[in-house]
Amino acid sequence: MAEGPLSGIRVLDLTDERAIYGAKLLADLGADVVRPEPPEGDPLRGRGPHWEKAEPGATSLWHAFFASNRRFYTLTDGKEQEELQRLAENADILLTCRSTSVTELLAGIEAANPNLLIINTSSFGPEGPWADFQAPDLVAGALAGAVATTGDVDTPPLKCFGELNFMVSGVYVAIAAIAGWLEREESGQGQVAEISVHECIASCLEQVLMFYWYSDVLMRPEGKVLARRGSTHWTDAFTVMNGKNGSIMITPAPDFDRQLAWLIEEGVHGDLIDPKYQEPEHLRERVELTMKILTEWVSGKDVEALFYEAQERHAPYGWVQPIERLAENAQLQARNWFVETDVGGASLPLPGAPYHFSDTPWTMGDYKSPGADTDAILADIGWGGVDE
Numbered sequence: 001m002a003e004g005p006l007s008g009i010r011v012l013d014l015t016d017e018r019a020i021y022g023a024k025l026l027a028d029l030g031a032d033v034v035r036p037e038p039p040e041g042d043p044l045r046g047r048g049p050h051w052e053k054a055e056p057g058a059t060s061l062w063h064a065f066f067a068s069n070r071r072f073y074t075l076t077d078g079k080e081q082e083e084l085q086r087l088a089e090n091a092d093i094l095l096t097c098r099s100t101s102v103t104e105l106l107a108g109i110e111a112a113n114p115n116l117l118i119i120n121t122s123s124f125g126p127e128g129p130w131a132d133f134q135a136p137d138l139v140a141g142a143l144a145g146a147v148a149t150t151g152d153v154d155t156p157p158l159k160c161f162g163e164l165n166f167m168v169s170g171v172y173v174a175i176a177a178i179a180g181w182l183e184r185e186e187s188g189q190g191q192v193a194e195i196s197v198h199e200c201i202a203s204c205l206e207q208v209l210m211f212y213w214y215s216d217v218l219m220r221p222e223g224k225v226l227a228r229r230g231s232t233h234w235t236d237a238f239t240v241m242n243g244k245n246g247s248i249m250i251t252p253a254p255d256f257d258r259q260l261a262w263l264i265e266e267g268v269h270g271d272l273i274d275p276k277y278q279e280p281e282h283l284r285e286r287v288e289l290t291m292k293i294l295t296e297w298v299s300g301k302d303v304e305a306l307f308y309e310a311q312e313r314h315a316p317y318g319w320v321q322p323i324e325r326l327a328e329n330a331q332l333q334a335r336n337w338f339v340e341t342d343v344g345g346a347s348l349p350l351p352g353a354p355y356h357f358s359d360t361p362w363t364m365g366d367y368k369s370p371g372a373d374t375d376a377i378l379a380d381i382g383w384g385g386v387d388e
Helices: 020-028 061-066 080-089 100-112 137-143 164-187 197-202 206-213 256-266 280-298 303-312 330-334 374-380
Strands: 010-014 032-037 070-074 093-097 117-122 192-196 239-242 247-250 339-343 346-350
Touching: 010 020, 010 080, 020 032, 020 061, 020 093, 020 164, 032 080, 061 339, 061 346, 070 374, 080 100, 093 164, 117 164, 137 164, 137 197, 164 192, 164 197, 192 197, 239 280, 247 280, 247 303, 256 280
Parallel strands: 010 032, 010 093, 032 070, 093 117, 117 192
Antiparallel strands: 239 247, 339 346
């Protein structure tokens, strides 16, 4: 790999699904991230979908993405605890997900390496009545309020595709690791940061909670809790509408008058030219009428052509890209976002990085089989070969 912004930082990755995205972000930024695997192999390598043409143990496309740019170390049967502790003694940052085995490991590591920065992720944090509960992604999203906000008023709550809740907690893990490392560089002291998945997800619901806590100020007719709204924003001025051959997010904001001028050009403005709609007390009525007119107008439009015309007019419409269009997206191709990667001996395109550094460009390393880097890691920490 090329030198990255975090080159020179050593990270020991003991994460599961709750924090592995954070380890990925650090690895993709150039940190030397070592992921130890038990003698029988990392259970996360079993997650699908699989590319069966790849080498044994390296077929998981899920693992190839979330364990990108790692070095893999296979632990010796019967010596796992000893080897993990030795690896941690040579690390700058330790990423863990709380469990009994990890708790035992941490007790010895903090004494052996007082400069180590430990980022410990758990479902609900180390204290409180739910501290010992476990929560896969869907349960985590449900208990933290994210699921309650999805879906429409007349449908059950929805689960988002994939594990977006754990990607949120993963981002917080990476932020905590970088922030803690910067502090360690100044103070010379390590510390332990506890990351609660529950709190990470709840922190993304700031507007939802503000409506609840300050309903007497906001005075929404719905009360403290807004009904699920599908694709409609709480202001009612943003929503996804259906066109001739797809869907598009439409809003007259931030310039209602510019949108009105466009509708006048099209001859579909209706009663919106009534002067009363310029008065603040009629703003809600203006929003409702504007969105009603836009819904009918958009229904007869080609969404791709409408999106490009909106861009020319500086109107923030958002064409809902089907996955097949996203996979061939010209913008992502122009940015070299798709990356041909060696996955277990087979070259496959994988998603790239959402950032570009001018002096330390991002690269994707090959995805390897279990234990592929064991000898090199042993040499790095002064053990010599695997037989010693």
